[in-house]
Amino acid sequence: MTILTPILILSALTFILGLCILLASKKFHVKSDPLIDTVILMLPGANCGACGYPGCAQFAEILVKTRDTSKICPVGGNDLSYELGRILGIKMDDAKPLSCIVLCNGNKTTTKFLADYKGIHDCWAVKEILPSVKQCAYGCVGLGSCVEACKYDALKIVDGLIKVIEENCVGCGVCIGKCPQHVLKLTEKKVKKYHVACSSVDKGAITRKYCTNGCIGCMLCVKACKFDAVKVENFCAIIDDSKCVNCGLCAKVCPVKCIHLTEYAMASKKIAVKKTDDNCGGCEMPCSVKGLGEDGTLGY
Amino acid sequence: MKTFKCGGIHPDENKFTRHLSIETMPMPKLLAVPLIQHIGKPAALIVKLGEQVKKGQCIANADGFISASIHSPTSGKIKKIENHPHSGGKFVKTVFIESDGREEWAEGLNTDEIDFKKLSLEEKLKRIKDAGIVGMGGAGFPTHVKLSPPKDKKIDTLILNGAECEPYLTADHRLMLEKTDEILKGLSIIASFFPDGLKIYIGIENNKPDAIKLMNEKASPLGFEVVVLKPLYPQGGEKQLINAITKRTVGNGQLPFDVGCMVNNVATAYAVYEAVCKNKPLIERVLTVSGMAIKNKKNIKAPIGTMFSDIVDYCGGIASRTMNLLISGGPMMGKAQYSFDVPVIKTTSGILFIDEIKLAEKKERPCLRCGRCEEACSVNLKPWLLSNLAQKDVERTLEYGLNQCMECGSCAFVCPSKRDLVHWIKYAKVMNANIKAIGATERQ
Amino acid sequence: MENTKLIVSYPPYTKSKDSIEKVMYTVVFALLPAVVAAVYFFGLRALALIFVCSISAIGFEYLINVFRKQEIACFDGSALVTGILLALNLPSNLPYWMAVLGSFVAIVVVKQLFGGLGFNVFNPALAARVFLLISFPVAMTIWPIPFSVDMQTAASPLGILKTEGLKAANSITLWQAFIGNVGGSLGETSALALLLGSVILFWKKYITWIIPVSFVGATLAFTGIFHYMEPLKYASPAFHFTCGGLLLGALFMATDMVTTPVSKRGQLIFGLGCGLLTGIIRLFGGYPEGVSFAILIMNAFVPLLDKWDNYSNGKKWRLTKMRSVIVLTCIGFFSAFLLYMTDNITKEPIKKAIERVKVEALRQIFPFEFSDKDINIAFDKNGKEFFEIKNKDNSLRGIAVETSSDKGYGGEITILVAVSPDGKVFNYNVLSHKETPGLGNKIENEAFKKQFNGKTLDGFNWKVKKDDGFVDELTAATISSRAATDAVKKGLEVISNKYFVENKK
Structure with missing residues (x-):
C-alpha cells in the first residue's frame, strides 16, 4: 500500500507537465494557412533562392498572401506555374526557362598555365595571390568554387574547365555569384543557342599566345551575321540575345571555333516563321521552299 | 632582453648575408615602375608615352589623402604604359622607362646636405610628401600621413624598428652598420615633428650584436635609447614592438597613435634623411638577395623598377635547375611570384630563390586540435x-x-x-x- | 628555368619540422618502456598481443582509406598509437580475435565513422576497451599474474579492493605495484615505466602538464579525503596512484590532443572532472576501475568546454546563452528533490514492512502468543540484534536471534532461532537458503525441526547422527542437515553468551 505515494506523486507530476505542454502548444501556436502548406509541398524544395526568397516556405507564403502572378519559381518553370495557378485560381505569367552557360573554353590542353598553384583549392583563394591559375586572367580558374553551390549537380570541372550539364541545370542562378571571374551567365533556353565562349579582353595576338580557344577579335563573325547580333568589344565578341536567331553562321566562320552551340531539350512550340527572304542559309534551305508549311515546323 | 607578451616563434634565421656590405647595382636598361607601391589610391599619372624624363622627376602624383607620389629612378624615355604583373599578385598599370645612360637629375634635386634644423615643420613635411616616402618595412603606408596624426592624439614615444625579424633578410642590418649617422639624422627629423616630451627608442634584435654596439655608441649621445630585443618572430610587427618596449597594448581597431606611440622602419628613416637634407625622392632601396638557389647572395641597392630577372643576372644567375620558389620579401610574410618579370617596388625588402622540393608534396591533413x-x-x-x-x-x-x-x-x-x-x-x-x-x- | 613552373602558394614558405608523423611516432617511442615492462612481466604473449592490435589497427585504417577513396594515410602513426594503447589496456591472455575486434571498434567505429583523424569525439582505444569490457566481462577481468608460467590468473589490486575490501588489498606492497609486479592490464601495471616514457613527451612539449597534474591530483585528493575519514574502509591515495590505470589514463589517454580541450582553462576542467569521476567510480561505483569511464564521459563534454572558452570579440561569454542550461539544471534539481521526498516518505513504511515479516516469523517459532508491544530489541557488544519477548511484568519470556551458517550445500543458510529463558530451544525458522529443492530444503520440515525442541547447549552433542550427534539427518541431505545444526548451535551460543554468561557473571 505504501507504493501508493510514489505513484500518486509521479502521476500528479506528469499530469501537471502535460498541462504545461498543452498550454504551450495553444499559446505559442503558429497559425498557418493550409493553402501555404499545400503550395510548399508542390515546390521543388531545394531552397536555392532563385526566386529571390530565402527558401521555398517563404516563397509559398508570399505567393499565397499576395496572389502576385509575376512570382515565378524558375526551377519549376511553366509547368509548376500552371499547377500553382490552378490551385490559387489565378493565371500565372509565363516563365522563361533559363540555363547557365560558360563564357570560357580554356582547359588544360588549350590554355597555358601561369604557375604551379599549391594553395587552397578554391577560385577565390587563388585570386588573392595570382590573377588566375591559367595565363588568361579573365577566364575560368577551374578550381570549382561554383560546383559546391549547385544543388542540382549541374556543374562539373572537366580538365581544368567548368562544364554545365544541361539536363540538370534548372536556371536558378545561384552559381553566378560564386564565380570570381564572372564567366557564368544565365541565358534563355532555346532549342538551339549560340554563345561566345570567351571573356578575354586582351588583344588577339596576346590572347592567342596563352589560349588556342580564345576569341582574337578578328570580327569575321560580325561580318557574317545578317541580323546585326554580334559585336566585338574590347577584342572579344559578344552575341546580343535579343537580335540573335541562332542561325549559326557566326560559328561556322569563327577561325578559333570559340562560338558554341548548345542544344536544349525543350517542348518545341510550333510557331509561324517570319519569312525574311534573306536566305541566310542557317537552316540549309532557302526560305521560299514549299516544304516549310503553314506551321513553319522549324522548331525555333 | 625585452619581448612581447604572447605567442611568437623562432624560425631558422638563415641570415647568410649579414656580413656582406651593400653593393650598388648598375642601372638596368629598362625599368618598370608600377603606379601603386603603397597603401591607398594608386598615384595619378602625369607623364605621357614617349616623354623624356629626368632622374627623380615626378611621374605620378599622390591621388587623395592616403596616397604617395612616384618618381622616375633614371633619366630616359617613357617607352610604354600598360598593365603588368606586380609583386602583389595582380596586374597593375606600369610605366616602362628606358634609361639613356646619362643619369641626369631633375632641377633642384640631389643637393648637398643641408642642416634640417633650418627647415620649418611644414617645409620638412612637404619634402617628405614630395619625395613619395612610404613605410619601407613592407607595409607601404605613406609617411607624410603617418607624421600628421589626428590633433587629439599625443605622441610621446618614437620607436625606430631595427628588429628585422624575418629570416634571410639583412638589408636593415647592413643599413644600420653602414649608414648609421644618416639614419640617426632621419630619426631626429621625425622626432622634430613631436617636440614635447618625446622618448626615443631604437629596437634591435640581439642577433645583430655589431649593430647594437654601433648604435649604442652613436645614438646614446643624442639621447636615444637602444633596446635589445629577443629574436622572436614577429618582433618587428608594430603592435609587438610597442608592447615589448613600452609594455603598452594596441587594442582591436586601434592604431599606434592611440597609445601615444609611433614606429618607423630603419630604411624609412634613411629615406626621410635623404629627402629632407638632400632633396632626393625615393627612387632606390636596399634589399637582400638570398636563398640557396641563387649563385651569389648579396645585399644590393637597386633602383625602383628593376626587374627581378635583371637582379638574377647581376647576382650570377640561378644556381639550381630545380629552383621552384621565387619570393618577394621574407619567407614568413612575403609573396611567391609566378614570373621573374616583376619589378622591385618601394616595399620590396628582399628577393629569395628557394629550391624547396618538400613544398611540392605539401598536403593539408586534418586539424589535430593540438592548440x-x-x-x-x-x-x-x-x-x-x-x-x-x-x-x-x-x-x-x-x-x-x-x-x-x-x-x-x-x-x-x-x-x-x-x-x-x-x-x-x-x-x-x-x-x-x-x-x-x-x-x-x-x-x- | 623557363620550363619549370614556379610554385605559388600563400605564405609562410617556411614551416617547422614537426609533422603528424613525428608527433605520433614520438608517442610510440614514449610507450616503449611500458611495452618492455609488459613483456618483462607477462612474457611474449604480451608482445604478440601488442603486435596483433597494432597490425590490425593499421590494417583496418588502410581498408577504410581504400573504401573511402582517400589517400592512404594509415602509416601516419595515429593508427599505430591507437593499436598500442588498446593493447596496453588488455590482459595478456585475451584471445587474439577479441583484440582484433577491439581494434575494429577503435579504428572503424569510434575514429573513422565519426569523421577520421581530428574529428572523433571519444578516445578510440578507451572506447574499444570499454566495449570489450562490457561484451566480454569475464575475459577482460581475469588478469594473469606476472611471471606465471601457466597463465595463472587473479584479480587485479583494484578488483580485490572492490570485492574483498581493504584488508585483502593491503597485502599488496606499494613498491611492487609501482614497478609493475601485480596483476593488471599490460600497460597499467608499471607506473614506473609509464612515468619514464612520458618524460620525452613533456620535454618535447607534445603533451600539456595541466591535464595529468589536475587528473591525478583530483583523484588523489578525492581518495585522500575518504581515506582520512575512514582509513579502514578506503584505500590510501598512494594505493590508487600505483594500482590501476590512473597513470596510463592521465599520461597517455587524457592527453590525446584530438579528444581533449584546446584551451588551458578547458584542459583544467577536463582534468579535474576526470579525476573526480575516477574517484567516485572507484570508491562508490560498481566497477573497480573508473579511469576509462571517467575519460570517456569527459570526452563528451569537450565541445562544450571549447565553446565556453571561445569568447566573441574579447567579451566574456554571455549569460543569455546559459538560459537553457539553467532551466535544465533546475528541472533536474527539482526532479531529484521530488525523488528524495518520495524516498523519504516511503522509507518508514518499507522499514515497517520488513519488520512485519520478521515479526510474522517470530510468531511462528514461539509456542505462545504475544502482541507486538511485547517485542523488545536488544543488542550485544558486537551490535547483533536480539528479539526479546517480555512478559507483562517485563521478565523474559523468550529470546530469538538471526544466525547463519555457510556450510550449506548451496551456500549460506539463514535461520531465526527461538530460545527459552532457561536455554532450551523452542523452534527455528529458515529465513533463506540455497539448498536443493526436495532434498536439502527439508530442513524446513516440522519433523526435522522438532528434533531441536527442548535441547540445550550443554549436554548434547550438536552434530548429526553420522558424526555421533543427536540430530537425525535427512536422507541424502547430510550437508544441509549439518549446516542447519550448525546454525542452530551458533544461535544458542550467541544467546547464551549474552544472556546466560553475563548473568552468571
Whole structure:
C-alpha cells in the first residue's frame, strides 16, 4: 500500500507537465494557412533562392498572401506555374526557362598555365595571390568554387574547365555569384543557342599566345551575321540575345571555333516563321521552299 | 632582453648575408615602375608615352589623402604604359622607362646636405610628401600621413624598428652598420615633428650584436635609447614592438597613435634623411638577395623598377635547375611570384630563390586540435577555429577577431598538420568583404 | 628555368619540422618502456598481443582509406598509437580475435565513422576497451599474474579492493605495484615505466602538464579525503596512484590532443572532472576501475568546454546563452528533490514492512502468543540484534536471534532461532537458503525441526547422527542437515553468551 505515494506523486507530476505542454502548444501556436502548406509541398524544395526568397516556405507564403502572378519559381518553370495557378485560381505569367552557360573554353590542353598553384583549392583563394591559375586572367580558374553551390549537380570541372550539364541545370542562378571571374551567365533556353565562349579582353595576338580557344577579335563573325547580333568589344565578341536567331553562321566562320552551340531539350512550340527572304542559309534551305508549311515546323 | 607578451616563434634565421656590405647595382636598361607601391589610391599619372624624363622627376602624383607620389629612378624615355604583373599578385598599370645612360637629375634635386634644423615643420613635411616616402618595412603606408596624426592624439614615444625579424633578410642590418649617422639624422627629423616630451627608442634584435654596439655608441649621445630585443618572430610587427618596449597594448581597431606611440622602419628613416637634407625622392632601396638557389647572395641597392630577372643576372644567375620558389620579401610574410618579370617596388625588402622540393608534396591533413597555433599567435587569436569556420560558416569568423589577424604566419609555421591557416584566414577576409559588398549593393 | 613552373602558394614558405608523423611516432617511442615492462612481466604473449592490435589497427585504417577513396594515410602513426594503447589496456591472455575486434571498434567505429583523424569525439582505444569490457566481462577481468608460467590468473589490486575490501588489498606492497609486479592490464601495471616514457613527451612539449597534474591530483585528493575519514574502509591515495590505470589514463589517454580541450582553462576542467569521476567510480561505483569511464564521459563534454572558452570579440561569454542550461539544471534539481521526498516518505513504511515479516516469523517459532508491544530489541557488544519477548511484568519470556551458517550445500543458510529463558530451544525458522529443492530444503520440515525442541547447549552433542550427534539427518541431505545444526548451535551460543554468561557473571 505504501507504493501508493510514489505513484500518486509521479502521476500528479506528469499530469501537471502535460498541462504545461498543452498550454504551450495553444499559446505559442503558429497559425498557418493550409493553402501555404499545400503550395510548399508542390515546390521543388531545394531552397536555392532563385526566386529571390530565402527558401521555398517563404516563397509559398508570399505567393499565397499576395496572389502576385509575376512570382515565378524558375526551377519549376511553366509547368509548376500552371499547377500553382490552378490551385490559387489565378493565371500565372509565363516563365522563361533559363540555363547557365560558360563564357570560357580554356582547359588544360588549350590554355597555358601561369604557375604551379599549391594553395587552397578554391577560385577565390587563388585570386588573392595570382590573377588566375591559367595565363588568361579573365577566364575560368577551374578550381570549382561554383560546383559546391549547385544543388542540382549541374556543374562539373572537366580538365581544368567548368562544364554545365544541361539536363540538370534548372536556371536558378545561384552559381553566378560564386564565380570570381564572372564567366557564368544565365541565358534563355532555346532549342538551339549560340554563345561566345570567351571573356578575354586582351588583344588577339596576346590572347592567342596563352589560349588556342580564345576569341582574337578578328570580327569575321560580325561580318557574317545578317541580323546585326554580334559585336566585338574590347577584342572579344559578344552575341546580343535579343537580335540573335541562332542561325549559326557566326560559328561556322569563327577561325578559333570559340562560338558554341548548345542544344536544349525543350517542348518545341510550333510557331509561324517570319519569312525574311534573306536566305541566310542557317537552316540549309532557302526560305521560299514549299516544304516549310503553314506551321513553319522549324522548331525555333 | 625585452619581448612581447604572447605567442611568437623562432624560425631558422638563415641570415647568410649579414656580413656582406651593400653593393650598388648598375642601372638596368629598362625599368618598370608600377603606379601603386603603397597603401591607398594608386598615384595619378602625369607623364605621357614617349616623354623624356629626368632622374627623380615626378611621374605620378599622390591621388587623395592616403596616397604617395612616384618618381622616375633614371633619366630616359617613357617607352610604354600598360598593365603588368606586380609583386602583389595582380596586374597593375606600369610605366616602362628606358634609361639613356646619362643619369641626369631633375632641377633642384640631389643637393648637398643641408642642416634640417633650418627647415620649418611644414617645409620638412612637404619634402617628405614630395619625395613619395612610404613605410619601407613592407607595409607601404605613406609617411607624410603617418607624421600628421589626428590633433587629439599625443605622441610621446618614437620607436625606430631595427628588429628585422624575418629570416634571410639583412638589408636593415647592413643599413644600420653602414649608414648609421644618416639614419640617426632621419630619426631626429621625425622626432622634430613631436617636440614635447618625446622618448626615443631604437629596437634591435640581439642577433645583430655589431649593430647594437654601433648604435649604442652613436645614438646614446643624442639621447636615444637602444633596446635589445629577443629574436622572436614577429618582433618587428608594430603592435609587438610597442608592447615589448613600452609594455603598452594596441587594442582591436586601434592604431599606434592611440597609445601615444609611433614606429618607423630603419630604411624609412634613411629615406626621410635623404629627402629632407638632400632633396632626393625615393627612387632606390636596399634589399637582400638570398636563398640557396641563387649563385651569389648579396645585399644590393637597386633602383625602383628593376626587374627581378635583371637582379638574377647581376647576382650570377640561378644556381639550381630545380629552383621552384621565387619570393618577394621574407619567407614568413612575403609573396611567391609566378614570373621573374616583376619589378622591385618601394616595399620590396628582399628577393629569395628557394629550391624547396618538400613544398611540392605539401598536403593539408586534418586539424589535430593540438592548440599550438593558439600558443604561437601574437595577437591572441584562435587560428584553428578561424580556419575551420572559414570553410564552414564564413560570417562567424568575424566574431572571433578575424580582422585583427596581421597574417604574420606564426600559426601556419607551427602546425603539424601543415594546414594553410593564413590562406584560410585571408580567404575568410575576402569572402566577408564580398558579402559586405553584396549587402551594400542590395541596399542600393 | 623557363620550363619549370614556379610554385605559388600563400605564405609562410617556411614551416617547422614537426609533422603528424613525428608527433605520433614520438608517442610510440614514449610507450616503449611500458611495452618492455609488459613483456618483462607477462612474457611474449604480451608482445604478440601488442603486435596483433597494432597490425590490425593499421590494417583496418588502410581498408577504410581504400573504401573511402582517400589517400592512404594509415602509416601516419595515429593508427599505430591507437593499436598500442588498446593493447596496453588488455590482459595478456585475451584471445587474439577479441583484440582484433577491439581494434575494429577503435579504428572503424569510434575514429573513422565519426569523421577520421581530428574529428572523433571519444578516445578510440578507451572506447574499444570499454566495449570489450562490457561484451566480454569475464575475459577482460581475469588478469594473469606476472611471471606465471601457466597463465595463472587473479584479480587485479583494484578488483580485490572492490570485492574483498581493504584488508585483502593491503597485502599488496606499494613498491611492487609501482614497478609493475601485480596483476593488471599490460600497460597499467608499471607506473614506473609509464612515468619514464612520458618524460620525452613533456620535454618535447607534445603533451600539456595541466591535464595529468589536475587528473591525478583530483583523484588523489578525492581518495585522500575518504581515506582520512575512514582509513579502514578506503584505500590510501598512494594505493590508487600505483594500482590501476590512473597513470596510463592521465599520461597517455587524457592527453590525446584530438579528444581533449584546446584551451588551458578547458584542459583544467577536463582534468579535474576526470579525476573526480575516477574517484567516485572507484570508491562508490560498481566497477573497480573508473579511469576509462571517467575519460570517456569527459570526452563528451569537450565541445562544450571549447565553446565556453571561445569568447566573441574579447567579451566574456554571455549569460543569455546559459538560459537553457539553467532551466535544465533546475528541472533536474527539482526532479531529484521530488525523488528524495518520495524516498523519504516511503522509507518508514518499507522499514515497517520488513519488520512485519520478521515479526510474522517470530510468531511462528514461539509456542505462545504475544502482541507486538511485547517485542523488545536488544543488542550485544558486537551490535547483533536480539528479539526479546517480555512478559507483562517485563521478565523474559523468550529470546530469538538471526544466525547463519555457510556450510550449506548451496551456500549460506539463514535461520531465526527461538530460545527459552532457561536455554532450551523452542523452534527455528529458515529465513533463506540455497539448498536443493526436495532434498536439502527439508530442513524446513516440522519433523526435522522438532528434533531441536527442548535441547540445550550443554549436554548434547550438536552434530548429526553420522558424526555421533543427536540430530537425525535427512536422507541424502547430510550437508544441509549439518549446516542447519550448525546454525542452530551458533544461535544458542550467541544467546547464551549474552544472556546466560553475563548473568552468571
